[in-house]
Amino acid sequence: MFIVDPETLIKVARLDIPKPLIIVINKRGFSKLAKKEIYGIARPEFGIAVIFIKSILECSRSVSQFLLRFAKLIMHELGHLFFLSHCDNIACVMHHHSSIENIDLSGHEFCDKCKVIFSTSSKYSWY
Ligand SMILES: [Zn+2]
Numbered sequence: 390m391f392i393v394d395p396e397t398l399i400k401v402a403r404l405d406i407p408k409p410l411i412i413v414i415n416k417r418g419f420s421k422l423a424k425k426e427i428y429g430i431a432r433p434e435f436g437i438a439v440i441f442i443k444s445i446l447e448c449s450r451s452v453s454q455f456l457l458r459f460a461k462l463i464m465h466e467l468g469h470l471f472f473l474s475h476c477d478n479i480a481c482v483m484h485h486h487s488s489i490e491n492i493d494l495s496g497h498e499f500c501d502k503c504k505v506i507f508s509t510s511s512k513y514s515w516y
């Protein structure tokens with residue numbers, strides 16, 4: 390685990406070199422900056438996503454419940470990093486996570502449609 394400042398991350402992301410995917414885990418949450426709860430943002434063109442875990446940390450009743458929610462958030466943002474959009478299928482992990490209840494309702498895997506997009510995407514040639 391590395392602790393880096395956001396400016397450095399942005400500089401690295403803008404370098405025109407092959408780079409790893411970076412998922413930043415932010416414990417502070419994003420709700421004060423946005424009018425609604427946001428659990429993650431992704432910039433696939435830079436290969437960077439941020440996951441905000443304050444809400445699921447505070448609202449989970451057990452470690453296993455937290456870990457399941459956390460895993461769904463990671464899978465969701467990873468999908469965005471591979472250029473997947475939100476999916477209408479509630480059973481798909483790419484369903485829009487607009488609330489904790491919504492995260493709980495969504496599945497933890499890509500649906501068949503999203504799996505095809507994920508596996509056939511040629512947009513990750515920079516990877
Ligand atoms: Zn999303």
Ligand SMILES: [Zn+2]
Nearest residue numbers: 476481500503
């Ligand atoms: Zn889907």
